[in-house]
Amino acid sequence: xxxxxxxxxxxxxxxxxxxxxxxxxxxxxxxxxxxxxxxxxxxxxxxxxxxxxxxxxxxxxxxxxxxxxxxxxxxxxxxxxxxxxxxxxxxxxxxxxxxxxxxxxxxxxxxxxxxxxxxxxxxxxxxxxxxxxxxxxxxxxxxxxxxxxxxxxxxxxxxxxxxxxxxxxxxxxxxxxxxxxxxxxxxxxxxxxxxxxxxxxxxxxxxxxxxxxxxxxxxxxxxxxxxxxxxxxxxxxxxxxxxxxxxxxxxxxxxxxxxxxxxxxxxxxxxxxxxxxxxxxxxxxxxxxxxxxxxxxxxxxxxxxxxxxxxxxxxxxxxxxxxxxxxxxxxxxxxxxxxxxxxxxxxxxxxxxxxxxxxxxxxxxxxxxxxxxxxxxxxxxxxxxxxxxxxxxxxxxxxxxxxxxxxxxxxxxxxxxxxxxxxxxxxxxxxxxxxxxxxxxxxxxxxxxxxxxxxxxxxxxxxxxxxxxxxxxxxxxxxxxxxxxxxxxxxxxxxxxxxxxxxxxxxxxxxxxxxxxxxxxxxxxxxxxxxxxxx
Amino acid sequence: xxxxxxxxxxxxxxxxxxxxxxxxxxxxxxxxxxxxxxxxxxxxxxxxxxxxxxxxxxxxxxxxxxxxxxxxxxxxxxxxxxxxxxxxxxxxxxxxxxxxxxxxxxxxxxxxxxxxxxxxxxxxxxxxxxxxxxxxxxxxxxxxxxxxxxxxxxxxxxxxxxxxxxxxxxxxxxxxxxxxxxxxxxxxxxxxxxxxxxxxxxxxxxxxxxxxxxxxxxxxxxxxxxxxxxxxxxxxxxxxxxxxxxxxxxxxxxxxxxxxxxxxxxxxxxxxxxxxxxxxxxxxxxxxxxxxxxxxxxxxxxxxxxxxxxxxxxxxxxxxxxxxxxxxxxxxxxxxxxxxxxxxxxxxxxxxxxxxxxxxxxxxxxxxxxxxxxxxxxxxxxxxxxxxxxxxxxxxxxxxxxxxxxxxxxxx
Numbered sequence: 001x002x003x004x005x006x007x008x009x010x011x012x013x014x015x016x017x018x019x020x021x022x023x024x025x026x027x028x029x030x031x032x033x034x035x036x037x038x039x040x041x042x043x044x045x046x047x048x049x050x051x052x053x054x055x056x057x058x059x060x061x062x063x064x065x066x067x068x069x070x071x072x073x074x075x076x077x078x079x080x081x082x083x084x085x086x087x088x089x090x091x092x093x094x095x096x097x098x099x100x101x102x103x104x105x106x107x108x109x110x111x112x113x114x115x116x117x118x119x120x121x122x123x124x125x126x127x128x129x130x131x132x133x134x135x136x137x138x139x140x141x142x143x144x145x146x147x148x149x150x151x152x153x154x155x156x157x158x159x160x161x162x163x164x165x166x167x168x169x170x171x172x173x174x175x176x177x178x179x180x181x182x183x184x185x186x187x188x189x190x191x192x193x194x195x196x197x198x199x200x201x202x203x204x205x206x207x208x209x210x211x212x213x214x215x216x217x218x219x220x221x222x223x224x225x226x227x228x229x230x231x232x233x234x235x236x237x238x239x240x241x242x243x244x245x246x247x248x249x250x251x252x253x254x255x256x257x258x259x260x261x262x263x264x265x266x267x268x269x270x271x272x273x274x275x276x277x278x279x280x281x282x283x284x285x286x287x288x289x290x291x292x293x294x295x296x297x298x299x300x301x302x303x304x305x306x307x308x309x310x311x312x313x314x315x316x317x318x319x320x321x322x323x324x325x326x327x328x329x330x331x332x333x334x335x336x337x338x339x340x341x342x343x344x345x346x347x348x349x350x351x352x353x354x355x356x357x358x359x360x361x362x363x364x365x366x367x368x369x370x371x372x373x374x375x376x377x378x379x380x381x382x383x384x385x386x387x388x389x390x391x392x393x394x395x396x397x398x399x400x401x402x403x404x405x406x407x408x409x410x411x412x413x414x415x416x417x418x419x420x421x422x423x424x425x426x427x428x429x430x431x432x433x434x435x436x437x438x439x440x441x442x443x444x445x446x447x448x449x450x451x452x453x454x455x456x457x458x459x460x461x462x463x464x465x466x467x468x469x470x471x472x473x474x475x476x477x478x479x480x481x482x483x484x485x486x487x488x489x490x491x492x493x494x495x496x497x498x499x500x501x502x503x504x505x506x507x508x509x510x511x512x513x514x515x516x517x518x519x520x521x522x523x524x525x526x527x528x529x530x531x532x533x534x535x
Numbered sequence: 536x537x538x539x540x541x542x543x544x545x546x547x548x549x550x551x552x553x554x555x556x557x558x559x560x561x562x563x564x565x566x567x568x569x570x571x572x573x574x575x576x577x578x579x580x581x582x583x584x585x586x587x588x589x590x591x592x593x594x595x596x597x598x599x600x601x602x603x604x605x606x607x608x609x610x611x612x613x614x615x616x617x618x619x620x621x622x623x624x625x626x627x628x629x630x631x632x633x634x635x636x637x638x639x640x641x642x643x644x645x646x647x648x649x650x651x652x653x654x655x656x657x658x659x660x661x662x663x664x665x666x667x668x669x670x671x672x673x674x675x676x677x678x679x680x681x682x683x684x685x686x687x688x689x690x691x692x693x694x695x696x697x698x699x700x701x702x703x704x705x706x707x708x709x710x711x712x713x714x715x716x717x718x719x720x721x722x723x724x725x726x727x728x729x730x731x732x733x734x735x736x737x738x739x740x741x742x743x744x745x746x747x748x749x750x751x752x753x754x755x756x757x758x759x760x761x762x763x764x765x766x767x768x769x770x771x772x773x774x775x776x777x778x779x780x781x782x783x784x785x786x787x788x789x790x791x792x793x794x795x796x797x798x799x800x801x802x803x804x805x806x807x808x809x810x811x812x813x814x815x816x817x818x819x820x821x822x823x824x825x826x827x828x829x830x831x832x833x834x835x836x837x838x839x840x841x842x843x844x845x846x847x848x849x850x851x852x853x854x855x856x857x858x859x860x861x862x863x864x865x866x867x868x869x870x871x872x873x874x875x876x877x878x879x880x881x882x883x884x885x886x887x888x889x890x891x892x893x894x895x896x897x898x899x900x901x902x903x904x905x906x907x908x909x910x911x912x913x914x915x916x917x918x919x920x921x922x923x924x925x926x927x928x929x930x931x932x933x934x935x936x937x938x939x940x941x942x943x944x945x946x947x
Contacts, residue, residue: 221813224865268864272813275870279655291654291903415747447700454582454808457657467747468702469692469755470715473723476736480725508742512735521728525735530743530752 043161045424095312166199203390227323274298287355418446428500479527659855679708691799698786776840873907
């Protein structure tokens with residue numbers, strides 16, 4: 001009997017691993033609108049020919065394929081990215097080869113400038129820099145330019161569309177800001193090694209990887225959060241040793257410890273990561289934690305720091321910074337003496353908490369279905385999150401095969417973010433992007449500079465954040481520019497953009513477009529139309 | 536309500552297409568002549584400015600005890616605070632605001648903030664912008680509710696403008712509001728085909744069944760035409776005003792442009808970031824000092840540039856919460872509670888005074904034993920501006936559920 005039950009549940013488990021399985025609302029014979037809906041939601045929109053291709057292979061099979069990106073070859077994408085030198089480098093190399101030289105050049109220029117005018121405390125003017133110094137600065141910028149370009153190119157051309165959607169989603173969820181100190185030199189590694197490989201994996205695994213990533217440790221200040229008693233404790237230990245051995249011991253210093261500050265300073269607890277970990281990464285702001293929990297979580301993570309943060313070093317646990325006392329977090333006791341495992345225990349508690357399942361399910365449903373996702377769907381997705389121990393792939397599968405996903409209310413319910421708009425326009429026109437940097441600039445002008453979202457909340461995933469008069473005009477202007485042929489960064493496609501709207505356009509839009517005679521204008525009026533602003 | 540606005544707009548459009556472009560301008564000038572419209576310029580310091588180093592309580596021993604490395608020195612010391620009243624002083628980099636204080640054009644409300652204790656940037660900004668602290672379900676912002684309460688037939692597309700890439704929460708709601716970063720870039724750019732292409736896009740959006748895009752599209756094209764008539768490209772600041780060369784300074788300069796262009800501006804919004812000083816905040820010099828220099832120069836330039844027009848203008852600054860009284864282990868400050876707000880205006884502002892009850896900084900006087908306590912609800916400050924400057928008597932719909940507003944008296 002026991003055996004039978006187990007095999008029955010195994011059968012169900014296997015069955016739910018297919019988009020065509022029980023509970024799936026994926027239509028067997030979808031119309032073009034439905035296929036386009038799927039392409040718009042689990043990817044960045046349709047390229048010419050995509051709708052027919054997906055209809056041919058079957059919608060369920062397409063969804064399954066997208067849910068298993070690791071099995072999908074993506075050679076054309078790899079070839080397109082082959083010319084970017086920094087994408088495969090680790091943070092050490094990036095820091096040493098790109099950031100440290102630029103920093104030294106800057107310092108030289110500052111010193112030269114200070115000799116001329118000691119009162120000036122700001123950066124020297126650009127024209128005061130030598131060609132070598134300028135070159136160093138350019139090389140440093142290249143890291144972020146390449147990272148930004150690959151994000152746009154992958155979204156536009158990778159066959160692993162869902163993986164890119166999820167990478168974008170999780171980066172935004174675990175947002176870090178390129179403008180904060182050395183965070184920038186860790187971004188390439190952060191997205192490539194922390195986010196992308198886990199984008200459809202286990203949530204706890206992803207959470208743990210972000211917690212240890214130097215990008216996050218720096219951005220939310222945890223790298224320098226220190227038990228306030230640590231200094232006194234070490235002094236006491238030294239005094240004790242002196243008494244016992246009757247000699248002066250030099251203060252012990254780990255040669256790999258984070259660089260000492262220029263002047264002696266008292267360091268202490270920093271709550272920033274502890275708070276955002278609960279508010280934004282796991283429980284949500286109403287997830288049921290208190291200020292005392294924030295303090296105790298921050299205590300648990302003391303000592304989680306970075307080895308040589310300005311040289312691109314990695315994660316390190318520094319016991320001397322750690323508060324090893326007992327902590328109570330959300331009613332769970334974390335015993336004294338746990339060292340690095342304190343932080344891991346906190347992550348376990350948070351990843352298993354029902355508020356986390358609900359919070360993540362809500363955000364995913366908002367991304368894939370609508371700004372106000374149906375509560376019943378959120379509940380089912382949250383249940384799936386708990387049942388599967390936070391298996392993101394299965395939660396996403398639950399959402400994108402649900403009746404709510406295919407419901408009429410969900411169709412074009414989402415306004416595209418500027419990133420989604422620009423990339424979907426590239427895809428719709430079949431354009432060949434020669435240089436993605438101007439596209440990054442366009443996305444910035446539309447209000448969404450990539451990797452440059454300052455607050456830890458990431459960018460909003462709601463229409464009201466993106467629909468305003470100025471941004472709307474900018475979208476129309478981008479459409480005009482993209483198809484004009486004047487933009488050397490993009491070779492326009494054949495202008496066959498009618499597929500972009502799946503033939504589903506209002507009479508007014510159709511009539512307006514019909515009046516235009518030039519193909520470029522037709523394309524611009526399509527990409528700038530109200531219909532194309534939604535997905 | 537909605538249909539009436541559409542009618543007015545369509546009327547405007549009809550006139551325009553017949554070649555009477557300045558008609559709507561005449562309308563606003565007329566309206567302005569009858570009773571000059573009041574203007575409110577709001578500045579949001581996003582990221583929680585350290586109010587205790589911005590408006591320094593140098594008369595408090597506790598201030599210096601809690602901040603051994605980041606306190607701003609007393610006024611008698613080199614690079615010390617700029618003395619205001621013998622107890623409070625401005626951060627030395629805010630010295631450009633001192634002439635406004637001396638002319639009684641600058642009032643300060645200290646220890647102001649939210650009745651809600653959140654230390655989350657996101658929530659606290661949300662509450663300050665929705666005007667309903669503690670209530671997350673509020674859909675619109677308090678400035679938009681003000682626009683709604685004072686809805687009128689002469690409203691132009693530039694009635695409420697955020698000089699920002701995104702419309703802030705404070706201006707979101709049923710009333711139209713505009714977000715833009717560059718006045719000069721505002722419009723369709725298609726070379727010689729511009730007029731034709733613009734007309735095509737306009738007809739697409741005019742016919743859109745999608746209510747949100749239909750409305751926003753309509754507003755966009757109205758605004759384009761209006762700005763073109765006002766021709767902001769020739770703008771020169773007056774009275775020797777020098778704006779800081781930052782995005783924030785640029786935003787304030789363009790707000791001055793809009794005020795002077797008489798395009799019907801009533802509510803303007805700008806923001807300045809970089810206040811989240813958890814690490815190495817600095818004191819008289821350093822990180823925060825640089826940000827404050829930008830902030831203060833901007834306000835001083837704006838007031839100078841607007842000159843006599845300041846009689847109809849109030850500039851109001853805010854930040855989501857203050858920072859902890861004691862510095863943290865990284866010579867920075869963590870998220871706190873009470874903060875300081877600036878009000879700058881003309882004769883009606885009773886400046887030269889720090890308003891609000893000062894709660895003190897001793898441990899037992901602090902909020903949660905760590906932060907500056909809030910003795911003035913930020914809504915009392917908003918409410919006074921809305922009532923006394925903008926002239927709305929009944930503000931219950933603008934600040935729902937807010938019944939115990941204090942009258943501070945900073946506007947006569």
